[in-house]
Amino acid sequence: MALLIWIGYRSLMDLDARPYRAFVGVADAGSFSRAARILHISQPALSAQIRELERRIGFALFTRSSRRVELTAEGSLFLDKARRMILETEFINQAAREIRANELRVGTAHHSAQIMERRDLIDSFIRANPDVPLRVHGRTHAQLFADLARNDIDIAITLELISNTGATPSVAEPFATQDVERRILAERPVCVMMPTSLVPAGQGPLTLTELHGMEVGTINRSHGIGISEAVARRLSEVGARLLHLPEADGPALAHYGALLSKPVVSLGWFGPPPPGMRECDVPDLGLSTALVVLASPAARRAGADRFLQAARH
Missing domain, CATH: 3.40.190 (D-Maltodextrin-Binding Protein; domain 2)
Structure with a gap:
């Protein structure tokens, strides 16, 4: 755990995870020369990156011979951690791009693309708000609530059961009963x-x-x-x-x-x-169901408030 924390700290200095990509590249290729060609860098530069990484982590990653490069025992243990760090870095970069773009993330149940009211709401919002980049993320019903709770999406659109007090999430679904703001677009009897x-x-x-x-x-x-x-x-x-x-x-x-x-x-x-x-x-x-728009009541992007306003009409 301490090693991962240290790696994460060091990666803040390199959002491309170059040392870890170099290490994984050599491990996968089994050769510095082949890895250099794949990574489009010179072999001396690649070797220098690996030596510097070994110096910083405090152990050798490879045993080198004239015929082949092989992982040390420590290198084998470190390989999965390096792959994880590359993946996490890609997630971080994607999140940074989304924040820069201020993209409105709308999660929708997979089946809802066939619902006219859902299509009309998104289409009219896009036409009326060309300055708000919008991306639709297809999710299962349960995933929508989980993603909303984690702030992975800004808006969710799905079907819910109607009771005497309005749209009613199921207590059997994780996250479904969380505190969210609801707008009912339309209702249909079963x-x-x-x-x-x-x-x-x-x-x-x-x-x-x-x-x-x-x-x-x-x-x-x-x-x-x-x-x-x-x-x-x-x-x-x-x-x-x-x-x-x-x-x-x-x-x-x-x-x-x-x-x-x-x-x-x-x-x-x-x-x-x-x-x-x-x-x-x-x-x-x-029995009736409602097509609902959901949003977290916490701080949210301006585009989410505009989307909720559109849902009221």
Whole structure:
């Protein structure tokens, strides 16, 4: 640990990690001359970097012979640390570039690219704020909350369950209950997508009685544990038989429902039903989801505040 701290301190003087790149280059190539060609420096300069690194760390990294260069025992132990330092340096440089650019980092659930309201919000923000560079980072639902907590993203956009008090994160997901600022963009009731062969022409909403005993393809956790568990629990309460299809995110459920002629859960966010399927309201099911914009209440970039302002409209 002390060695890593020392390495980290020394690396502040060299944001390119040149000594560690030189060491790893020679170790991987097994030759100073080959490593020099790969690293595009002269062999004497490379040898000088390795000697200086050995002097500073206090032990030899290589045994040298006329035929081959081999790692010492100490060099073998040090190699993984040097690789880690190169990787950390790359992360540091990337973070510095992002800070210089003042880039707004928007994390979105992978499936949300198919949601019109999400696309419209980002597109309108980009048009209205050409001075704010923006990058969209695709994440799982759980990763969004973790990244927001670590300040790896500035804004998160995802689906959450609606309760009487508004959008409700699941306590089963790490970080999901953290203190965040929420803006609800839109709401949709949870419906059932039915094969048209099972729905008489002109039939209105489904009743809970009609759901009783019906096989219904239910949604998986890709949209969040809270939504998945609430939908499965409510369908079980009304006597529906849960059906687990090969894939069970929102768009996939619609596809497999049409393929297998099975009723499936619909969250209502992913476009019109495929041919042969019809979306049916179930008013008494009592479940809805919201598309929400999340941001940490802590100090944040000006671009994040402007994005939240856009979400209010």
